[in-house]
Amino acid sequence: MTVTRFPPSPTGYLHIGGARTAFYSWLHARQNNGRFVLRIEDTDLERSTQESVQAILDGMQWLGLDYDEGPYYQTQRFDRYKEVIADLLAAGHAYHCECSKERLDAMREEQKANGLKPKYDGRCRELGLADADNTVVRFKNPLTGDVVIEDMVKGNIVISNHELDDLVIARPDGVPTYNLTVVVDDMDMGITHVIRGDDHINNTPRQINILRALGAELPRYGHVPMILGQDGARLSKRHGAVSVMQYRDEGYLPEALLNYLVRLGWSHGDQELFTQQELLDLFRIEDVSRAPSAFNPEKLLWVNQEKIKQLSAAELLDKSAWYFKQAGIQVEETAESVAVIDLIKERCKTLLDVVTQSQWYFCAVSEYDAAAVKKWIKPGTSEILSTLIGKLADVSDWTADNIQHCVQQTVDAHEVGFAKVAQPVRIAVTGGTNSPSIDATLAILGSAETLKRLRAGLAAFV
Missing domain, CATH: 3.40.50.620 (HUPs)
Structure with a gap:
């Protein structure tokens, strides 16, 4: 039977080089119906810490690298x-x-x-x-x-x-x-x-x-081979050689990080994105390059964004739950919340982006972006918002098409550019100017909440 092992030393966190080695070993064991062993090499009594042990265990769990035996500790042997x-x-x-x-x-x-x-x-x-x-x-x-x-x-x-x-x-x-x-x-x-x-x-x-x-x-x-920085030097913190848990905190998907790491030294034609099953089917340790690879944070971010795009809105909401909780935002899976995630999904590179891009829906506007207000709230804005509020209040069928019609009527009535209507509306309903299309944003907020926020904005901008 094939038996592989991953033996980190608990003198620090689980870094990306160790994570790649662990993944290679895990893949080789799983491909051969073998066993994967986790061994903690903690004989450096002066530098080994329980905090580092826990960081390694947390990193392995987050990455989904389950082990069949262990963790064994050398100090117990x-x-x-x-x-x-x-x-x-x-x-x-x-x-x-x-x-x-x-x-x-x-x-x-x-x-x-x-x-x-x-x-x-x-x-x-x-x-x-x-x-x-x-x-x-x-x-x-x-x-x-x-x-x-x-x-x-x-x-x-x-x-x-x-x-x-x-x-x-x-x-x-x-x-x-x-x-x-x-x-x-x-x-x-x-x-x-x-x-x-x-x-x-x-x-x-x-x-x-x-x-x-x-x-x-x-x-x-x-x-x-080793993983190097883009400058050819040994990988260090300045290159991104940080704890894998920091990548979790920054909103990376574990499957995106593993996908990127496995490609540092291994390839299958020009394919960049792999499911775990594809890696189990295709990866061979014998095909790993003999030459070092350079760690590219921008490429990792691209892989993460592509993996996010591949998720359904419901899956993305589920994977973002921890980040919403960290931000103090209570989110439940409903048809509306899933629809919001679907609306903003294409704009997100990380799971942190999912929170920031959608919090306008889940949270009431508590403040308005000062730079956005300075740029877009001008003399005449109040009249524009008053006109739009009046038109939207008369809409009985609250759809994106009908909302867009009201916005365009307001643009025509005041003879201004579209942005001079849309951007003040965005600021009023989201707090800033970064949101999906204005008709889709207002449609998903609903009539009552949209009018409430627009009226609050109108009062604040006077």
Whole structure:
């Protein structure tokens, strides 16, 4: 059975690079009727926080990346790691090392001065030292031969064991190091496919050698390229490398973010938008590009807008419910509220836009946009609004066509441009000038509410 894993470190939030890796791993497991494991690698006791753990769990839930096992926590597995370290020592695959930091620093400086790659020189490798307060445990890496990584993304990668040193697998206090804990976890959890960033390539041959020393079956590896900023630099906050939950707060659909992220390094012809089922059918980890991809916030926003357009008005209202609540607006799904969302849907790039573009319907006008008032409320506006109010009050069949007829009659009567009628009306009924067509806006507000707001505006503009 295919088993993949996502192992974030809770030293910060779930960022978009991690989200893409998690999605690739999730897709690979789901495509193969396998299992997807969530593992929290929290052995960095100084930097790991419960807040970060919760941020990761919240991010996974919001993205819809459900896991079949976990979350497992490495801090709850220290006894198991110590057991494996003891087994490696007993089998002669590891040894105690007493070299001081000062000696190691001097050794590396000398190696650099001689043009050599810095690595541990093996001084304690065959001394048979006993455990002591100042000793670390090192893995006895093979001295000859090559490690061949049959990488699903990058093809075969060959690394000489001569290039690898005897890495530390346990610190003086007994705390295991990253490369040891990862190996034990992958082995115990039956991980068959390791999909991760290519910044881990240097760790992979070391982990393979430890797995072989333990007699474990090797997983398949796939190292995906980094995501860069548009300037070619490593992705940072200034490029948009923020918590995935910030994208939620800014009104992005989780399916839009995943759609965009999966395309950073993978493609299917010229297709840009995919349903989740299409991705399950089409995505292959072997088709991921070997080259880094650039994160483009404008493209992400476009994908989000297109995904919004694909939703029905009822679906969009449902997905916007949290944002209405955050804004303190009570909205229930009715035929009228759905009609409002349908009216403004094409204008929305984010779910925040859904709230701002429709709140004129759900909320009474409490203030008028000062810049709009200054631009459009002029001498003569009161007379224009009075004329329109009179005409609208006589409308018995409240339809967009009849409303438009009244507006046009008012334009003709006062011999002004259409905007000089429509914009003051918009300000009166919505508070500003940003709304759908005036006839559609007034039609959906209804006769009573329209006249109430127009009369309030008339009084305010005098």
